[in-house]
Amino acid sequence: MNLEVKKKEFEWYLRDYFFKENKDKCDQDLIKDFKKDEVPPSLIKTYLRYRNSDPNEIRDLLNIVTSNMQKNNIIIENDEIISIYSNLDRKQCVQCYYINYLFKNEPLQCSKCNSKDLREFPPKKLSKENNKLS
Ligand SMILES: [Zn+2]
Numbered sequence: 001m002n003l004e005v006k007k008k009e010f011e012w013y014l015r016d017y018f019f020k021e022n023k024d025k026c027d028q029d030l031i032k033d034f035k036k037d038e039v040p041p042s043l044i045k046t047y048l049r050y051r052n053s054d055p056n057e058i059r060d061l062l063n064i065v066t067s068n069m070q071k072n073n074i075i076i077e078n079d080e081i082i083s084i085y086s087n088l089d090r091k092q093c094v095q096c097y098y099i100n101y102l103f104k105n106e107p108l109q110c111s112k113c114n115s116k117d118l119r120e121f122p123p124k125k126l127s128k129e130n131n132k133l134s
Contacts, residue, residue: 008111010061011069013047014039015101019088020046030087036062036080074103092121 001009017039022030040058044050050058066082069075076083086104093100093110094117100110108118 006061007064007068009049010058011065012101013043013049014062014065015088017043017046018084019090019101022087025087027087032084034082034084036066036077036082039082072106074106090121091118093118 018034021034025031039062040055043058044053044055066075066077070077074085076085084103088101088103091100091102091108092098093113093115095115096110096113098110098112099121100112100118102108107116109116110118
């Protein structure tokens with residue numbers, strides 16, 4: 001697997017991680033600051049994909065990906081603390097079905113096929129029956 005693919009894959013897992021850490025939390029309770037040295041062990045623990053990975057390799061990937069994210073103004077990195085501006089929205093691409101995790105200040109665009117046709121994932125169920133009853 002080449003480095004470009006590895007980086008892209010790693011970024012997906014990192015976004016998934018930020019998303020899950022903040023799932024079900026309201027805005028005020030969001031974890032916005034992540035200690036950078038705690039991220040690689042958490043990723044290795046959380047994701048089967050990285051279960052047998054070398055922590056040093058994860059750390060290297062994290063450094064590359066977070067410095068890119070910082071350049072794109074998605075995160076701030078300071079004194080080994082990764083700060084995120086907002087939680088992420090999970091959106092599925094209508095064209096290629098890829099699941100995207102997007103920060104609120106990022107353009108709505110699929111990172112796999114560049115389509116702008118994204119929808120909430122999982123789709124919100126609008127139950128008319130329940131609305132009638134309540
Ligand atoms: Zn797509």
